[in-house]
Amino acid sequence: MTQATQAAIDDIIVRALAEDAPWGDVTSDAFLPASARATASLVPREPGILSGIEVFGRVFGLVDPDVVVELGSTDGAAFEPGVVLARVEGNARSVLRAERIALNLSQRMSGIATLTARYVAAVAGTRARIVDTRKTTPGLRILERQAVRDGGGVNHRFSLSDAVLAKDNHLALLAASGVTLGEAIRLARIRISHTTRLEVEVDRLDQVEEVVAAGVDTIMLDNFSLDELREGVAMVAGRAIVEASGGVNLETVADIASTGVDVISVGALTHSVRSIDLGLDVDVTAG
Template sequence: MNHPADPVAAVVAAALAEDAPWGDVTSEALLPAGAVAHAELRAREAGVLAGTAAAAAAFEQAAALTGGALLRCQFSPDGTRFAAGDVLGRVAGSAHAVLRAERVALNLLQHLSGIATLTAAFTDAVAGTGARVVDTRKTTPGLRALERAAVRAGGGHNHRRSLSDTVLVKDNHLAVLLAEGVDVTTALRAVRERVPHTTALEVEVDRLDQLDAVLAAGVDVVLLDNFALADLAEGVRRVHAAGALAEASGGVTLETVAAIARTGVDLVSVGALTQNARTLDLGLDVEVAAAVAP
């Protein structure tokens, strides 16, 4: 599979290499070798924190790259809700290391905290309904593992990780089957025979008249895509009667998610969590001392 053993470390290493391919020419030309930096991560607006593992990895890797010591690197836990002005972390160590990592750490913290903050707004909106807010594969290439962790930090849940771990038959798959004259129920039953018993089988439909053929195959989850609320409630009733889980998707917003959840769906998948999250305003305030710390 060739997946990195530690996706956080791999992302951070690539980001540091991109940001300083031949070193930090400014710090190396300007700052004394023994200069020590003390920094505070401070919120400039309210939100939910995520990405602290990536930020810590950035400072640790930068220290190793520059040969400098990292004396302190502490952050509040992911999932912490904070107000503007709150101090969320402190870093101290070699100024060359701290300044080398500063932008990479902040970029990741701001992006991932934005995802966590938006996810928290969605999960708050469906509180008490029993529905789970889940993410999608609409993630930034290379950042999926980090963005999915940010969704969890915001109180959301993760959908399938990739194309490799869950069978999700979507509208384009069904269109191919119909064009080939293949019976949908028969095809889905064949899928069940081909995959391991631990592999979930989910099918997307966009009309109520597609449900009977799908439910007859004994699927685990039905994805009800872009349904009007009345049709969604009827779809949920029929899916639950067949013993499957019901998932809603399609253009879900903060304004519509509560009404969707109240139809009784088990899952609401929201691409906006990772696609439309706004970067959060966090700052790293650095003070540099000329002397080496004792």
């Protein structure tokens, strides 16, 4: 798992600011005196789980170091509509220049955290952990993965460089080349470092024993029925971590967790999320 560094977060923010106003905010420059001041409050319009509050404040700081941001809550905290999550005070042009990017990032991160928390609550009392996938917004993976953690979820491998995960396309290519699955796993073990984890995805029960016997760390049971998941867990018998994937939503996740799997990966946490409605209520005064 790769944690978000300040440099990486700043890079995302700087690129977003450049995209939003490549030659400055011509509207604020035309309508607002350079000396105008603004105060603003970050207020949610709906309940949720907060994520990205530090990112929210950092946007204003990168636009204008003299803008003061007071944070009234922390990432991972639940909130209700109408509470003040942060207060902002500074040059009006700077506040409006940062507003949209600060809201875009914190709204999306809070949406991910809120959805993740619903999945985590749905599997409470089981052994299953809710994890994300690589189905993230290009360029925003670090922030979206943080949001999953803020919602109580767990991160899967961060990138293709972090762990070996042989999926259906890999296995199809192996089959076409005449290499058996067990042989391929044993060769992979020789090629990778002893610290690198190895996971293999299967889509049939008759693949489970060969994969586990070959020595994987995790076996992913993809698009299995509930009965097949239970049988797969029994076949693995604790010899590897069992991950369930495919067909996971808020209506199915509790039943999937009840089969005894260790991990449930949910692409929807990041690829199908709705941003939380956060508003920045701004008051502009003469400087």
